[in-house]
Amino acid sequence: MSGSLLLDLIDKICVIVVAAYLITRTRRFSEVLDGKLTPKNQGALILIFGAFSVFGTVSGVEIAGVIANVRDLGPMIGGLVGGPLVGLGAGLIGGGYRYLLGGFTGLPCSIATVLAGVFGGAVYLLNQRKFVGIRGAVVFSVFVETFHMLLVLLISEPYSEALMVVRETGIPMIASNSIGMLIFAFMISNLMKERDTAQERDEYFDELEKKKLELNIAREIQQSFLPETVPLLKGFDLAATSHPAKEVGGDFYDFIPISENKMGLVIADVSGKSVPAALFMVLSRAMVKASATGNPTALEVAKKANDLIAADAKSGMFVTLFYAILDQEARTLRYVNAGHNPPLVLNGVTGDLTLLKTRGIAMGVMDDAEMEEREIEIGEGDVVVFYTGGATEAVDERFNQFGVERLVETVRKNGHLPAAGLVEKIIDEVLAFSRDAPQFDDITLMVLKGEKKG
Amino acid sequence: MKLDDKSSGDVKIVLPEGRLDASSSDELKVKIDGLISEGCRKIVVNFEGVEYISSSGHRVMLASLKQLRKTGGDLKLASLKPYVRETFEIAGFTQLFEIYDGEDEAVAEFGK
Numbered sequence: 001m002s003g004s005l006l007l008d009l010i011d012k013i014c015v016i017v018v019a020a021y022l023i024t025r026t027r028r029f030s031e032v033l034d035g036k037l038t039p040k041n042q043g044a045l046i047l048i049f050g051a052f053s054v055f056g057t058v059s060g061v062e063i064a065g066v067i068a069n070v071r072d073l074g075p076m077i078g079g080l081v082g083g084p085l086v087g088l089g090a091g092l093i094g095g096g097y098r099y100l101l102g103g104f105t106g107l108p109c110s111i112a113t114v115l116a117g118v119f120g121g122a123v124y125l126l127n128q129r130k131f132v133g134i135r136g137a138v139v140f141s142v143f144v145e146t147f148h149m150l151l152v153l154l155i156s157e158p159y160s161e162a163l164m165v166v167r168e169t170g171i172p173m174i175a176s177n178s179i180g181m182l183i184f185a186f187m188i189s190n191l192m193k194e195r196d197t198a199q200e201r202d203e204y205f206d207e208l209e210k211k212k213l214e215l216n217i218a219r220e221i222q223q224s225f226l227p228e229t230v231p232l233l234k235g236f237d238l239a240a241t242s243h244p245a246k247e248v249g250g251d252f253y254d255f256i257p258i259s260e261n262k263m264g265l266v267i268a269d270v271s272g273k274s275v276p277a278a279l280f281m282v283l284s285r286a287m288v289k290a291s292a293t294g295n296p297t298a299l300e301v302a303k304k305a306n307d308l309i310a311a312d313a314k315s316g317m318f319v320t321l322f323y324a325i326l327d328q329e330a331r332t333l334r335y336v337n338a339g340h341n342p343p344l345v346l347n348g349v350t351g352d353l354t355l356l357k358t359r360g361i362a363m364g365v366m367d368d369a370e371m372e373e374r375e376i377e378i379g380e381g382d383v384v385v386f387y388t389g390g391a392t393e394a395v396d397e398r399f400n401q402f403g404v405e406r407l408v409e410t411v412r413k414n415g416h417l418p419a420a421g422l423v424e425k426i427i428d429e430v431l432a433f434s435r436d437a438p439q440f441d442d443i444t445l446m447v448l449k450g451e452k453k454g
Numbered sequence: 455m456k457l458d459d460k461s462s463g464d465v466k467i468v469l470p471e472g473r474l475d476a477s478s479s480d481e482l483k484v485k486i487d488g489l490i491s492e493g494c495r496k497i498v499v500n501f502e503g504v505e506y507i508s509s510s511g512h513r514v515m516l517a518s519l520k521q522l523r524k525t526g527g528d529l530k531l532a533s534l535k536p537y538v539r540e541t542f543e544i545a546g547f548t549q550l551f552e553i554y555d556g557e558d559e560a561v562a563e564f565g566k
Contacts, residue, residue, distance in 0.1 A: 247476060249509070271509035271516075273476045316517025320509070320545055339545035361546030365516060369546075389509065399473065399505070440475060441508065 012059055012070065013179055019055075020184045023048055024191050032082050033192060035129065042082060046089030049078035053094020053113060057101070069173070071098060071109070072116040072148060073180045076141055079120020081131055081188065087124075091117030105165060108155040112148035119144060131192065137185035138178050145174040214275050218248040221278040222442075225285055231255050231263060234328045235453045236378070239419035240267075240446035243390075243427055250277030250319070251388045251444035252285055256292045261329040264292050264301070267386040267446050268321040269340065271362075276317070284309055284319045284363065298325045299373035302336035306363040306371070313364035320362045322386060326378075331450065333384070334375045338363045341387060344404075346411055348381020348450065353408060356384075383415050383422070384448040390441035391426065394434045402433050419447040456503070457485055462561045465496040471503030474511035483514045486529075490518070495527030498560040502533040507541055519551065528552070532560040 023029055028044040052074035060069030071094050079087025095113035099106055123132055123140055132140065149166045156162035222244060230238050240253045250270025258264050266288055270277045284305070291304035302323050309319065322343060324335035339362030342355035359372040378384065387407065394402045407426065414425045423445050430443055455478040456471040466489050470482050489497060499515065501507075519529045532554045534542065542548050554560040 269509060271513040273510060316513045316515075316520060318513065318516060318545075339547070341544060359546075361549060362512075365546075365550065370549075393506070393508070401506075 012176065013183070015059065016070065016073070016180045016183055019052060020187045023052070024184075024187045029081070030191070030195070032086075033131070033188070033195070037083060042086050042089070045078055045082045045086045046093070049074035049086065049090035049117075050093025053090055054097045056094065057098050070177055070180045071095075072113050072144055073141070073177055073184070075113055075117030076120045076144060076177075076181065077137075077184050077188075079117045079122070080124055080137055080140070082121075083124045083129070084118055084121025087117030087119070087121035088114065089117070091115070104161065105152050105156045108151040109148070111155075112144075112151050116144045116148070131185075131188055134182065134185040134189050137181050141178045141181035142174055145177045148173065215246070215248060218274045218278040219244050221275070222248055222250065222252070222281060225282050226252060227255055231257065233263060233326070234261075235331065235451050236326065236328060237419040237449040237451055238265075238447070239423045240386075240444075241423050241427065242442055242444040243431075244442050245390060245439045247273050247440065248278060249273055249388075249390065249442045250281035250284075251390065251442040252281050253386070253444060253446050254285055254288065256289055258292065258295060258325060261327055262295075263326045263328070264298075265324045265326055265333075265386070265446065265448070266321065267340065267343075267388065267444065268319050269388040269390075269442075269444070270319045271317055280313075280317050280319065283312060284321070288321070288323065297373060298323055298334045298336045299371055301325075302338055302360070302363075302371050302373075303369075306338065306369050307367055309364040310367050310369075318362040318364040322356070324356075326448070331379070331453070332375050332377050333448075334373055336360060336371050336373050338369075338371060339365075341389060341392065343384055343386040344408060344411065345376060345378075346383045346385075346408075346415060348379060348383065348415070351412070378448070378450040380450050380452055381415075382450040383411055385411055385422075385426070386446040386448070387426075388442065388444040390439070390443040391430055391445060393441060394430045394439060394443065395437055396434055397437045399437075402430050406433065419449045422447045422449075455481060457481055459485065459489070463565075464494075465498060465561050465564050466494045467498045467500055467557060467561065469500045469503060472505065474504055474507040474514075476508060476510040479508070479510040479514045482511070483517070486514070486518045490521060490527075495522060495525060496564045497522065497527070497529045498532055498557060498564075499529065500532050500557045500560075501535065501538055502557075504535065504538055507538050512541070512545060512547065515551070516547070528564070530554060530560040530563060532557040 028041045032041050053071050056069045056071035056073055075087050075091035075094055078090040091114035095110035099110035149170050152162050152166055226242055242251050252268050254266040256264030270281045287308040288305045291301045320340040321338045322340040324333050326333050335356055337358040338360045342357040345354040358374050361369045392402055392404050392407055410426055410429045414422055426445055458469040460467050522529050530552045
């Protein structure tokens, strides 16, 4: 290979780099990479790669009356990327142009160009309508150019001159087309990777956006079904709040007026997170309310609510629920604990701690669940703290839990505060404890304090 | 979270590790659902490595238990740490699940 021939080839490679860049960045080309082989896209690619093939011929370097060129490159790539039709079309343009130029290698050279496109299309089909990749494309181009040379030997007359042409141009033809293919294939595969990454990124952000929206919806559902005000009681001070976590659970509390002296109190924690939990919370809340109409006992309410919820509970959804009826006249609390964190009662006189446990199981788990009702008297100065797992399971950065003991301690220290003040104090303490650690669960609290008999 | 599983005869043993919160519970659910759809009907969940379980974790256990019992299978729990055991007790689930001190006992119970 002479020095000037090499320089010419390098010169051409530079042109190919630019052409490859421009072609691969067209909209038509990227649509075809997406598999959108519309007639318009195919037509556009035929014209682009046909023109590129003509350019290959025109820019060729003449050796012994034969042009060493990258004419086959356009149809090959067209076929590899856009299928047989694109390959054939581009090949016919490039090959047709070559045929018109004539010369004793005119026929085999134009046939080779057409077949280069058709073969490219065949590879595309064999590779399940996908681009074959960098290595595959380069190997393919070596084969096609070798085949091109064989055609010249077979068809061109006289044989001796054909042999000379092949000797002179064979290696440069194979080399320049392979290098050209390498450049194109490299750009195509980069482009495909880029697009995949972009798609993944978009999907990730879509997912994130969706999750955010879901959490907002869940929070709104949950907050809109919590009581707006706390009822005024005779001889008792009552307060409640729910501090939603970033990932909303299905905590709720409720007050159900039953008679002049009786008030139903509910605190509950639905399993799971986000919208499903919020919806299950709405359902459970309605079932408890419905079960509490008339003047049933706490046990009757709990059993009925459980059966209603169990009938609707799918995929293991359940709600731990504490239901109590406060009798303001008798100053008693009759309660059923359906699998909920047992509320704490601190005796105002002795400082004794009682946990409000009963036999029972979370609601929605089984029909006809066994439940039990108990009763406790609430004297002046007694503090009852109803809470959900979010309070005691809040963790610091080392995953230590706030725990029941800290909760009891906080209540002991601040028992003199009014109910609303105590609720606020407990939330503050829990949040101060977990500081920078993310809050995993809603913190829901209800405090009932016995006051002077009214 | 780390989530291994192994076999002992026709019993599959699942070994979650760490905190069973909302997201890791989803992983556990996928794992157990996979075992069930492969035809496994006897599953032991070894809680030895579980420090914490949230209501989402309870829910996965409950859903799997219901699904297995419906088709004549069962889910047994083994090696619960005191805190984890307490959460099952509070929710009343100790009357629902068979809970064993060790994995071997739970597996052996399937053989009876």
